[in-house]
Amino acid sequence: MDITALFALSYGLYIVSSELDGKFNGQISNTVFQLTAEPIALAICVNKLNLTHRYISSSQKFSVSVLEQDTPMTFIGTFGFKSGHDIDKSNGLHIVKGMSGCPIVTDHCVSYVECKVLQSMDVFTHTVFIGEVVDTQHVKKAPPMTYAYYHQIKGGKTPPKASTYAGDASKTKEKAMNKEKWVCDVCGWEYDPEVGDPDNDIPAGTSFEDLPDDWVCPVCGASKDEFSKV
Numbered sequence: 001m002d003i004t005a006l007f008a009l010s011y012g013l014y015i016v017s018s019e020l021d022g023k024f025n026g027q028i029s030n031t032v033f034q035l036t037a038e039p040i041a042l043a044i045c046v047n048k049l050n051l052t053h054r055y056i057s058s059s060q061k062f063s064v065s066v067l068e069q070d071t072p073m074t075f076i077g078t079f080g081f082k083s084g085h086d087i088d089k090s091n092g093l094h095i096v097k098g099m100s101g102c103p104i105v106t107d108h109c110v111s112y113v114e115c116k117v118l119q120s121m122d123v124f125t126h127t128v129f130i131g132e133v134v135d136t137q138h139v140k141k142a143p144p145m146t147y148a149y150y151h152q153i154k155g156g157k158t159p160p161k162a163s164t165y166a167g168d169a170s171k172t173k174e175k176a177m178n179k180e181k182w183v184c185d186v187c188g189w190e191y192d193p194e195v196g197d198p199d200n201d202i203p204a205g206t207s208f209e210d211l212p213d214d215w216v217c218p219v220c221g222a223s224k225d226e227f228s229k230v
Contacts, residue, residue, distance in 0.1 A: 071145060111136065
């Protein structure tokens with residue numbers, strides 16, 4: 001079975017958020033889709049090991065923030081490659097409370113949707129939550145980011161706990177093709193000396209060894225010693 005055939009499926013990029021006992025947590029998701037129009041219902045898919053899963057299961061509510069195309073990779077890295085068990089993801093964010101009291105991230109957000117959970121379904125490593133929409137609003141006029149744009153233009157990676165993670169087969173293929181690159185052990189982002197790191201003002205042609213000692217991964221913030229040569 002060639003699992004790369006699944007790459008042809010289309011996705012967006014979102015932040016799914018919830019709260020428990022007044023505490024916020026959110027995560028990156030690409031699995032959000034509308035089910036019905038009257039009443040409006042959405043479905044999301046969340047890994048059971050994620051803190052957001054526990055928050056949604058307990059509070060029975062969630063919000064979905066649609067990310068804009070120009071969302072910084074460091075912002076995506078915070079929600080996609082770091083755990084709420086280790087850091088407070090709300091630090092420095094613009095978060096509003098929805099009609100149900102659910103927290104909603106408005107940074108780099110095109111629009112948002114707030115839902116109350118109607119039912120859930122166990123799907124192996126994940127849970128599908130079906131929610132009835134209680135409110136939705138536009139935040140700014142900007143093109144939303146697609147999952148294809150995130151991968152092909154911004155060079156983004158998929159975390160292992162994502163529902164669309166390709167596994168070791170694709171990583172092995174990439175490593176065989178790109179022997180002179182350095183890969184982040186935390187999130188899988190690759191530093192290519194021929195490209196540099198424009199987000200951190202590192203020009204093309206800068207070798208990995210010549211990167212400043214305080215340089216960090218533009219996606220997840222990992223330090224140089226957390227990179228491995230491919």
